[in-house]
Amino acid sequence: MFKKYLITILLVGGLIISSCKPTASSTTTVSTTATTTSTSAKTSQLEVFTDGNQINKLLISGNDLWAATAGGLVRWDIRNGTYRKYIIADGLASDSIYS
DSSP: OHHHHHHHHHHHHHHHHHTOSOOGGGEEEEEEEEEOSSSOEEEEEEEEEOOOOSEEEEEEETTEEEEEETTEEEEEETTTOOEEEEOGGGTOSOSOOOO
């Protein structure tokens, strides 16, 4: 049983590290609006990228693998291999997660 979890952790950990490149799922777009002297407004876009390569802690809970990283919190669905990355824009106090 322990061997199965160890293999899963190593495989998923490797996937986390290899997939931590700026992608649509790890990008947050922030719109800002500045009013000019006329009634028109300019809108600019700011993209925020975080680095999830430094894994601080791992937790398996049911079918989910949670990874606390220096670039946010990552939840992997072990069954289908999908993941979601949580960052400050999702409500975290910091992108550096230690446990």
